Amino acid sequence: MSRPIAAAIAVAAVLPASLVGALVCSAEPALAHFDAGDAYTHSDCPATASNRVDPVNVVFTGWGTWGRAASQIETHAGWDATSGSTQFFADHGGCYSLHAQRASGEGSRFHVRLRGQHPDPTLGWTATGGVHHEDLVFFPAPCGHAVDSNGAGGSGFDMGRAELELVFAAAGHAVERVWWGNTQSFRQCDGDYAASDGWTAFILLHQVNH
């Protein structure tokens, strides 16, 4: 791994205590804690290992409600398409449909699915997402969008995460990576396999939308 272990930075260290306090006091979310226990999306409920579809590889924190995450993805990345199939996220033993999805177009594209999760005393409001780059594949039918397989620049999962990291960092958001190790391979409809490299991006959102 080219990235040193020290780069697996705790997001808790990223959030200043004053900000955390402000979040807790002013937002008044129903505090639980962030659940990093299931690092995959699912094709159905209940969430099982056999219906996993994509790795979760991005987490929005601070004012990271799913609505703000979607809005700021539209603003910073320009992804305003909303097409895509429904997937499900696990949280504290439950299984829930996505809240929103955004994509950079309808053909070969970047695509992210989002689900708001439990607010957290340290992280604030949180939303998890599965982001990737995918190709539009016509054959073998029935196919459709297939995440790029592992290649020289990383998989489609890694490319999608890197794109969000790039545009949010350029807009002044704090972005850190945390090692989750969710590197299971997923067979795509074109027969290729794609997997995350195991790193999840934590992106700090502010209150005001653009």
Added chain:
Amino acid sequence: MTGTAVALALCAAALSVLAACGTGDGRQGAEPRGDLTLDEARAFDELPLVYAGELVDGLPLTAILRRDDTARYVSFVYGDCRPTGGDGACAPPAEVQVWPAGARNLDSYGSATAAQVTPVPEPTTIRGLPGAFFDDGRRLEIYTPWTTIVLFAHSRDHVLTVAAALRCLARAPPSESGNRTLDC
């Protein structure tokens, strides 16, 4: 040639082009595939590879994948699955990944301050080696001095079945299962 025949010919040509574009390399089939053959994996000298044989728990070895980009490992995929829907994917029943120990190990999961945002390991010992379960037992990592062996399966029992079948690839003839040491 009639108008209908011309149209059909144009459609066929267009479909051929689309097929080539869609798969990126002109491949027509949809069967699982990999980056290495078993012989190539057996000759692989960058890591001491282990795998679970050509058949484990009733699941055939269906693909061998090699990553050397933002991640670095060799993966052995067991069994098959069928993606559903227009943009779905699916999880094969079992997978064995072999990483360099320096790239992935228990310390990768960070310090106590990171505990709330990282998966929590469940320490264990597997065949005399330190290991850790994650994902409620559906992921097992075994830490050897040189490699980290990562197993994925649909349940803890299946993970343990795959772990029991692990063997050194370079020493194992295709159907031989006698040498079960992980000190490869």
